[in-house]
Amino acid sequence: MHVVVNAAMSADGKLSSRRREQLAISGEEDFDRVDRLRADSDAVVVGVGTVLADDPSLTVKDETLCERRLERGESAHPARVVVDSSGRTPEDATILDDRAATYVCLSEAAPIDSRMDLADHAELVTAGEDRVDLLRAFATLQEQGLERIMVEGGGELIFSLFDVGLVDELTVYVGAKVIGGRDAPTLADGDGFVDEFPLLSLESVKRIDDGALLRWTVDS
Numbered sequence: 489m490h491v492v493v494n495a496a497m498s499a500d501g502k503l504s505s506r507r508r509e510q511l512a513i514s515g516e517e518d519f520d521r522v523d524r525l526r527a528d529s530d531a532v533v534v535g536v537g538t539v540l541a542d543d544p545s546l547t548v549k550d551e552t553l554c555e556r557r558l559e560r561g562e563s564a565h566p567a568r569v570v571v572d573s574s575g576r577t578p579e580d581a582t583i584l585d586d587r588a589a590t591y592v593c594l595s596e597a598a599p600i601d602s603r604m605d606l607a608d609h610a611e612l613v614t615a616g617e618d619r620v621d622l623l624r625a626f627a628t629l630q631e632q633g634l635e636r637i638m639v640e641g642g643g644e645l646i647f648s649l650f651d652v653g654l655v656d657e658l659t660v661y662v663g664a665k666v667i668g669g670r671d672a673p674t675l676a677d678g679d680g681f682v683d684e685f686p687l688l689s690l691e692s693v694k695r696i697d698d699g700a701l702l703r704w705t706v707d708s
């Protein structure tokens with residue numbers, strides 16, 4: 489399995505404003521790059537915080553890219569995965585529509601009612617007591633043939649994936665905006681590291697639109 493985290497942050501490191509509403513940080517060219525990255529992935533993963541804030545579709549937008557996937561014998565869109573300990577994904581969330589396969593990763597604490605509602609629209613993966621055990625959940629996804637994993641966020645999920653050592657690559661688009669706000673989400677939130685910080689090796693820097701795309705691999 490290869491896990492790439494891809495996100496866009498403002499020049500001051502925020503993924504969104506303190507209102508946690510979806511905010512376009514990428515420009516047109518970067519969104520096209522993100523679309524290509526989705527098209528080259530087996531699954532696109534987000535945390536439930538992102539589903540609740542953005543109601544994303546996580547589908548490939550460019551029809552030519554969808555056609556190429558079909559020609560390769562793949563589904564038109566990669567699978568979508570929500571990491572959602574207690575089953576908070578709303579039943580009418582776009583991610584549960586029938587345009588692509590969807591997996592919802594739950595913990596054992598998710599109530600039975602939510603499970604039953606979600607099971608009508610998604611494959612359920614249960615791992616962890618109160619919180620999704622990411623190592624076990626991702627192992628189950630791999631057993632389903634999902635090898636090329638793209639994680640889009642948000643900051644809570646990205647921190648946890650670094651914490652358990654699941655990230656192989658990090659691509660960050662740094663956009664020409666200052667958002668600010670101590671409560672605005674950043675690229676890696678969670679509890680934060682105080683030692684044993686994950687270390688990265690810079691692979692490339694590229695100007696895109698009015699910002700910069702940084703690509704790192706994660707040191708093992």
Ligand SMILES: NC(=O)C1=CN([C@@H]2O[C@H](COP(=O)(O)OP(=O)(O)OC[C@H]3O[C@@H](n4cnc5c(N)ncnc54)[C@H](O)[C@@H]3O)[C@@H](O)[C@H]2O)C=CC1
Nearest residue numbers: 495496503504508535536537538620641642643644645648
């Ligand atoms: N600019 C960008 O590229 C992106 C921005 N965003 C923004 O990020 C914000 C949402 O991010 P967050 O609030 O951080 O939510 P998140 O999307 O990271 O989801 C966090 C939630 O996932 C669940 N979860 C289950 N198991 C977990 C585990 N082991 N570790 C961590 N979380 C676990 C918990 O319910 C937790 O509250 C929104 O404002 C959204 O717009 C989201 C994705 C990309």
Ligand SMILES: Nc1nc(O)c(N)c(N[C@@H]2O[C@H](COP(=O)(O)O)[C@@H](O)[C@H]2O)n1
Nearest residue numbers: 496511512513514542544545546547640
């Ligand atoms: N790469 C990137 N740049 C931004 O500026 C963004 N706001 C995001 N957000 C992510 O894209 C999801 C929306 O996907 P759909 O257009 O609905 O398919 C959103 O939920 C974030 O994960 N990404």
